[in-house]
Amino acid sequence: MSLVLGLEVTPRVVRAAFLRTTLRGSEMERYAEAPLPYSPESESEQSLLEAAVAQVLREGTRAPDRIIASLSGDAASLRLIELPAGVEKKVAEVLPGELGALLPFDVEEAVVDYQVVGRDDTTIQLMAVAAPRQTVANRLRELQAAGADPRELAVGAAAFDGLGALLGESLADKTVLVIDVGPTSTDFAVLTNGRCTFARTVSGGLDLVESGRRGQLGAALQHTFASYKAQRSDAPSLILLSGETAPMESARQWLTEQLGIECGVAPLPPAPGADEEMRPKFTKAAALAARAISRGRQIDLRQGEFASAAAASQIRKHLRLIAVCSAAVILAFSVSLLARYRVARAEHEGLTARLTEVSQDLLIEEAHSALHARELLTAGARIDDPLPRFDAYDVLEGISVSIPADIQHDTRRLLIEIDDEGDNGRFEIQGTVGSIAERDRLVDGLKAHPCFAEVEKGSISTAVADRKDYKLVVRVRCDDTPSKTRKEK
Incomplete structure (x- = not known):
């Protein structure tokens, strides 16, 4: 049994979703949040962040076994890339070269990752991300100093990829938009059959709304939606609103007017810490936690030099158990192989005896192998020489x-x-x-x-x-x- 913490950190608030996972499934244990003072120029001071993280951690029944956080989407480059299907096994080698000319920074100084979002007979479509190494290092240092060392680091709107595993049937056979209006940016994600196939982060969020520039935000969302439709054929049938504005009926109505699609909220599982009205605010935190139960490759910036040390320590911690299990598997395989060999040998002996009998009857000579029998069969049946035996x-x-x-x-x-x-x-x-x-x-x-x-x-x-x-x-x-x-x- 493991306790996973999905941690969303914004300039205004820290939100957490505690997800308990077992062999039989998963259960949302608790939602928690702690406010942060907001400044348009920078995120909250480190001491305030430490206090907020400590507050949400205390809400859990115990320390989490795994923390999953995210990097703001406006600090990275997310885009769709098409490659020939034949290079799928070498994507990690090919992708930096494909992204090099598209990035505003040097790809050699970036962390690059991807996940497959579509394929056909000739091409594969990837959602690729590149983020400056220094930006990733700063984010990890900030979270670690606040007492949260994430095992995974998702990126912007791609963090919603975990919703498919959490909500299951409610997203099956559907294409939905997930929009999260943050303090200074807005995440725009598309989920098809529960998998994230498109993700963008739009500049501007609540700051535009609060300053009377809501139309500017609407235009940016419409432009992003048009970009999606130009690249993907799946038409969304529903908008799920996440974050601070999710409980607001007026916000959902406004999005419906802007994009022409019905807007609702994600049906998150109930848990202490948030009632039915406030629960949609935790959609991103819940999606981050649910990445732990998701299948398939997902974008994660903890690559290479930033790979989580916790993962390696967990392996070392259970090394003896892993060794015992490996020995058991090898022993079981050896016994199975020996049993199969004995059965095959007995069958071979039976078939050889039958071949000897049949070859003696039909070819007038015993054959003890398939090769010998083939030679006799090719030569044909033997007959006595018609000449006298002694002339x-x-x-x-x-x-x-x-x-x-x-x-x-x-x-x-x-x-x-x-x-x-x-x-x-x-x-x-x-x-x-x-x-x-x-x-x-x-x-x-x-x-x-x-x-x-x-x-x-x-x-x-x-x-x-x-x-x-x-x-x-x-x-x-x-x-x-x-x-x-x-x-x-």
Whole structure:
């Protein structure tokens, strides 16, 4: 549970809205204000500001966990910029160059920020702000010296961006103007579906009204409204009046006459410190507090060297909790990953077994991987070689390897008979060797061949030079011998 303080500081008054946020939602806890003496030349003296801030802080039930304040819009430059959609991720680098020629001060000496207000297929529209660094530093120093160190620093009319999160459904699907007539300037903001899409600060406010120059203020508002309509197509249907003049019916009627749109007040949530009539004066303070519950990027001048030290200290304060939570997330992810791996492995083993079975049935060879199966499938089904498993050429080879190398052998006659399958047959060989012993060695060599089942010795006679003519009949049987050659179809 966190307590957020939206702090509005004007030359005449300090207003505060205390918003309590929880995981389930938010609740406005209290409104508070403290007057300041007004001087046209400058804002109130520091001691008076310190006293006013201290007074509104005492109205809270405890010290706020987070303070959100704003810089006056006339101290910064707010404008709409269109960029190509392709540079959205590099806007922070591109934007200073786009703003450089439009600013009355050096962009290198400015704090620059932006928020996206529209987009289409080719472009993105930004609401960009630039404020001199010294101006931002002075504002932060002033607030810190008064006892309020803001976590965020909004700008002028863009501070009303938080109203969308606070008012919810009442701003859904609507475009409304929010006008706050201050002592010396007037904020002019447009909210579409609860998001600020246009913001300007007009010179002159109550000072013009009180000096009888109300028409000058009306002309400035009409000019700003025309500028909005030239840049945005969403037509406002309602004006919400904020600030000191919000409770005045005459002020609301005057705005309706000037801009031609019905004027009312924001339906802020009730809370102690302001009755129904006075509550609209706290619209900006409530909007500042509600930035804490808003989603999306919002303009904040606490950038770079001005980044809030409180944010870093909060991180350090909860570093141990962050570490424990991170470890829990990593552990949960590891367990989940291990479980997924085991499921995937079991599924892989099942699919591999199924692939092995199917490939054996269809491709006559087991495949244990998708790559192997693809190779088999691409090659096509295998068929037996139509040629005999053991033919005459194989017989010749068998005879050749069976004759000892040291024997001089002359073949005189060879008859080979093999059946169509190449399993059975016979061959008859007649030849000449040096002696009967050499004939017997030849017979032993033939018997050693796996397909020469029986060797029948025939007649033997003496040939020329005392050599021996012999005759052998050999049966061929290759029933148990695997095929030597197979062809792929």
